[in-house]
């Protein structure tokens with residue numbers, strides 16, 4: 001596999017898009033020490049200061065229909081949880097679809113971008129941002145109540161290179177398990193780490209909000225919420241409030 005290791009980039013997602021365009025193969029990875037304009041979901045910025053976190057994009061080219069793309073985000077979330085667990089002994093929680101929390105604060109975000117035609121995924125770029133060695137004072141004021149890092153929660157700094165290694169091993173294992181046996185085994189793992197299942201939540205989508213009980217995810221990785229009338233809604237993309 002190819003690993004592109006960069007010092008400063010605007011966004012590893014952007015670099016990955018360029019590499020995809022140039023024909024990069026499955027498993028190509030882009031890692032940067034710093035991102036000048038790291039991107040999050042919903043057009044948000046992702047704070048990516050130098051030498052403190054893991055800012056990485058992974059290119060996959062699964063031979064699958066586009067509707068399966070959300071599953072790859074969920075696979076990645078499970079891989080990150082397992083890697084953090086192995087490195088620290090702490091078990092983070094997953095907030096659907098892709099926030100990873102420690103003690104209720106965000107430690108990792110995942111951003112999945114896909115190029116596809118009507119029936120096949122051409123490529124999928126999975127961006128992973130892990131806050132590793134930041135201290136609270138490294139965060140801008142407005143992020144302090146909601147963001148954390150592994151070092152803050154664990155009490156000491158971690159070797160980023162080691163965490164990257166562990167993460168890539170986990171990701172590769174889960175991805176082959178998925179290609180081999182489908183989504184079901186991943187879904188069980190994912191649900192075992194998810195916080196919102198069984199709880200009352202509000203999902204804010206671009207078209208409005210849905211409140212109700214989170215029932216779980218479908219086999220495609222879509223969130224199911226049952227409202228107070230017993231109607232089950234399928235949510236493809238939203239922000240969740242607990």
Ligand code: BTN
Nearest residue numbers: 011038039040041056109127129
């Ligand atoms: C989110 O929670 O909104 C997703 C954040 C994703 C951040 C990562 S860092 C590496 C990759 N490059 C980016 O610009 N964004 C993703």
